[in-house]
Amino acid sequence: MTTATLPPGPPSPRFLQGLFSLLAPMRGMRRMRDRYGDAFSVNVPVFGRATVISAPAQVRQLFTAAPDVVENVEPNLGRVLGPGSLFALTGAEHRKQRKLLVPPFHGRRLAAYEEIIEEEAVREMASWPQDQAFATLPSMMRITLNAILRAVFGAEGAEFARLRTLLPSAVALGSRLAVLPLPKVDLGRWSPWGRFWIARREYDAIVEKLISKAEQDDLDRRDDVLALLLQSRYEDGSRMSHGEIADQLLTLLVAGHETTATTLAWAVERLRRRPDLLGELVAENDAGGHALREATILEVQRTRPVIDLVGRKVTADVFDLGPWVLPKGSTVLVGISLIHDDESIFPNPRAFDPHRFLDAKPDLHQWIPFGGGTRRCVGAAFATMEMNVTLRTLLRDFTLVPTAERDERWHSRGVANAPAKGGLAVVRRRRSPASPPATVTAEARP
Ligand code: HEM
Known part of the structure; x- marks a missing residue:
């Protein structure tokens, strides 16, 4: 029998380690890395005992390991998102669903959604106060929610209006419930x-309505993800059931709404602290360019990754990961902010310097805000396009007033790590929002 060899880690009890990881999400990780090295053991709520890794070779090995060696951790999300959710599936069933979900988010499809994003950004920013500090995160949340409801659900009219109010509160409740046991009886509104x-x-009834509306439309003329999923077929020629479509749309919303919004709030937070860079970005934007803006988005995600950990479970009898021997059932967590903070990969890692990505696209095993391997984020290109269009609109229509205030701290919102003050901004309108939009279709998307 092979003996497990696990890296060292703090001896403190689970609740203390958990409390620390909630109160100081990034600082806690970095402190443990500095103390124990680039692999260490932790014991935290939700994940339990786990090995955190951040050495590039080990991260690559984990992301490229076959699904019969490591699989996704299963944090009970199926109970909330539905048994068909991509997050809840493993093995062949996951591969089968993912095959249908990837094509609607393919780069060339995204051009169809740019107009929606710009419209939503312009509409939301019209209410921004001038010369007065305000948190941008709520605005970014509305932009990304509306964008997903329109581009992914194909919702409009009454269904759009109802989903906009129903989903944020249901998702917030669901994410709290995901870690609690299921009750034996349904107490209705009382529980x-x-x-x-x-x-x-x-929600299921509204999705049913959206599906019957879409089926009455000419599906070929529609670009929304719901219409594309209705037309897709599994390898055996069968279609997705309506229940599967409802589960996947909810999954896309949960995965894509808050993550993109918090990254945008961080972009505002970062840019206000770099007036020189802001000037360069505005000049580039005014000249119709986009390379520095794209590099800026990469650097925001490197320095402020909103998801800090992605997890896998060992399904083989043992998994030899670098010098460690992990037994079946072990949880491995990739420390995203730790690898992004590695001096040997990103020189001067704490500096916010988008120029590092101007001529060099990142290595997708080292720049990993979207995770990696067979479970890498399905919506990465969509999110990148969305952030690009929103930032372009902001820089075009507003002057973002720089600040000398201290950096905003990390604040855990459960799903994503957000700037503690919500990405405070002070803006002045540069011009009326009525000009025709430029296109970002050809821009690079990681
Ligand atoms: C900046 C925005 C976003 C960030 C930082 C982000 C990050 C992530 C991460 C870290 C994972 C886990 C990857 C892994 O385990 O290796 C993930 C998975 C996923 N994301 Fe995103 N995401 C973003 C936006 C989106 C959007 C816009 C969508 C869809 C509209 C989306 C849909 C998904 C789905 C469906 C999965 C599950 C993939 C699977 O299990 O096969 N995400 N995302």
């Missing part, structure tokens, strides 16, 4: 699970 199920039933 949190009961309230969640009522919201879920209403």
Whole structure:
């Protein structure tokens, strides 16, 4: 029998380690890396005992390991997002669903969604106060929610209006419930699970309406993800069931809404602290360019990755990961901010310097805000396009007033790590928002 060899880690109890990781998400990780090296063991709520890695070779090895060696961790998300959710599936079933979900987010498809994003950004920014500090995160949340409802769900009219109010509260409730046991009886409105199920039933009914509307339309003329999924076929020629479509749309919303919004709020936070860079970006934007803006998005995600950990579970009897021997059932977490903070990969790693990505596209095993391997984020290109169009609109229509204030701290919102003050901005309008949009179709997307 092979003996497990695990890296060292702090001896403190699980709740203390958990509390620390909630209160100081980034600082906690960096402190442990400095103390124990680039692999260490932790014991935290939700994941339990786990090995955190950040050495590039080990991260690459984990991301390229076959699904019969490591699989996704299963943090009970199926109970909230539905059994068909990509997050809840493993093995062949995951591969089968993913095959249908990837094509709608392919780079060349994204041009169809740019107009929606720009419209939503212009509409939201029209309400921004001038010369007065305000948190941009709520605005970014509305832009990304509306964008997903229109581009992914193909929703409009009454269904759009209802989903906009129903989903944010249902998702917030669901993410709290995901870690609690299922009750034996349904107490309806009297219990949190009961309230969640009522919201879920209403959601399913709305998706059913959206599907029947789409089926009455000419599907070929529609670009939204719902219409594309309705036309897609599994390898055996069968279609996705309506239940599977409802689960996947909810998954896309949960995965794509808050993550993109918090990254945009971080972009505002970062840029206000670099007036020189802001000047360069505005000049580039005014001249119709985009290379520095794209590099800026990469650098925001390197320095402020909103998801800090992605996890895998060992499914083989043992997994030899670098010098470590991990037994079956072990959880491995990739420390995204740790690898992004590695001096040997990104010289002067704490500096916010988009120029490092101007002539060099990142290595996708080292720049990993979207995770990696067979579970890498399906919406990465969509999110990149969305951030690009939103930032372009902001720089075109507003002057973002720089600040000498201290950096905003990391704040854990459960799903994503956000700037603690919500990405405070002070803006002045540069011009009326009525000019025709330029296109970013040809821009690079990682
Ligand atoms: C800046 C924005 C975003 C960030 C930082 C982000 C990050 C991530 C990460 C870290 C993972 C886990 C990857 C892994 O385990 O290796 C993931 C998975 C996923 N993301 Fe995103 N994401 C973003 C936007 C989006 C958007 C816009 C969508 C869709 C509209 C989306 C859909 C998904 C889905 C469906 C998965 C599960 C993939 C699977 O299990 O096969 N994400 N994302």
